[in-house]
Amino acid sequence: MLDKSDIRKLVEDVTARSGFTRSIGARVVAVESGHVAIALDRRPDLLQFNDYFHGGVIAALADHAAGAAVTTALPASKIGVTIGLHLNYLAPARGEALIAKARAIQVGSTIGVAQVDIMTVIDGIEHPCAVALVTLRAVDMSGGSRTSRP
Amino acid sequence: MLDKSDIRKLVEDVTARSGFTRSIGARVVAVESGHVAIALDRRPDLLQFNDYFHGGVIAALADHAAGAAVTTALPASKIGVTIGLHLNYLAPARGEALIAKARAIQVGSTIGVAQVDIMTVIDGIEHPCAVALVTLRAVDMSGGSRTSRP
Amino acid sequence: MLDKSDIRKLVEDVTARSGFTRSIGARVVAVESGHVAIALDRRPDLLQFNDYFHGGVIAALADHAAGAAVTTALPASKIGVTIGLHLNYLAPARGEALIAKARAIQVGSTIGVAQVDIMTVIDGIEHPCAVALVTLRAVDMSGGSRTSRP
């Protein structure tokens, strides 16, 4: 069971307790209700053969930030589970870090939508490398997400 | 420089030489012109907090299989680079493995599109867990993918 | 209130009673549980400036067929309302007609997903011109779709 009384702690807990987000080094940069930024640093095991961040890493970071942004805006008993993920890649992610900045643009009783700007940090300057629209379903936390069919 | 004279070897090379696909344990299951299947096995570092495969891992595998499927169908000097990635998640990916089966449904001089069925393997039986449409741009191999702006 | 006791009649009713689908000449070609095909014929007011079917007409037909396919697979009291629409355009829609063939690939208690193949008919032969993935929310018919926030 997750505790949503402190939304920053919630996002940090989910990020640290999920094997995949922990393994790619995702770290929470900023959390407000409906807005979450998550970053990770360049490592050889996150790149594709041309030494840019792999598109799958970008997709994963966008997905995670979107889920966190929508969850912070849902009632305390609900968590957002991704049902649709759409990304456009805009430029090579060649920097030393990635930051995904998600904001919830629609939060209803069953569906939430987040828009995510993904930036690559080159010499300390953020450059857009992808943009995403993520669709989530609100599920009861106690039941566990994705346990039942959507 | 990649060698496309043997398309299976090409796909295995790209999968093995890319830090991220190697680190998540992606392995080539099948390669034909325009059709590629890539799998990976369950590991704690690929899961989300509810112990299903993370959506980002599913997205990464779909992206990689799509790129391979389109690249095998392009002329020898060209490689497909993802510019758009869309997934619908259909069911929890709770199995012991994932398989992404991609087929090129459109291959032109500048754009390719692949459709991907992502299955989770539960007790040896494949169950659909996601479906994807991936849009790629054909770029010259020598120039390196994503080097120049799309 | 719509009657779902006869699913073909339901799809024909919704197609005929919706101002837009009627105005573009959409006609029901085939209906089975989870599968619906909807067609329309070429007319000058459905084209873009290069005399192919406009992408918006293709999107509308795909959306309508997807909604019908998912609705036929939902319980009698529920109807599918589109929350996400994704299309890839594969080839110019230059034929004398369009056919959208939708099948429900996931139907749950709150979410449905349909995959749609859109064909253009050239001299009587169907050629793929687009493919779509459509995400729908199941809403109670009596309440009216899209009345409340999703």
Place this chain on the structure above:
Amino acid sequence: MLDKSDIRKLVEDVTARSGFTRSIGARVVAVESGHVAIALDRRPDLLQFNDYFHGGVIAALADHAAGAAVTTALPASKIGVTIGLHLNYLAPARGEALIAKARAIQVGSTIGVAQVDIMTVIDGIEHPCAVALVTLRAVDMSGGSRTSRP
């Protein structure tokens, strides 16, 4: 052949000369390089059975505005042709008009991407009803768009 020396005239010409955009009453609201707003007014033949604007009309307007926004940012000899269209519907489009506000977020030599906010106007106030990401291919104007395979 289209004349791009005056980008507002270009957008108005394409909007007026395309059978479909003319038939749905699309009108140009604003044009700057990389930014285009297109609107249309409520009419019975643009609605679905619940009397909201049909999702296909929203998709068409988004597609058209995106194409115009990217085309205004391309070199004079090029026009943007949609290859991918993604929309999330956020709220019922119940107003007296629709406005699609598109901006080019990436423009390269072969690919352009536009982000579109679609608003419904209720008693003169704009409310978001959908958001879109549209992927376009840059093609030579003289060759006609979508003539050759992408």
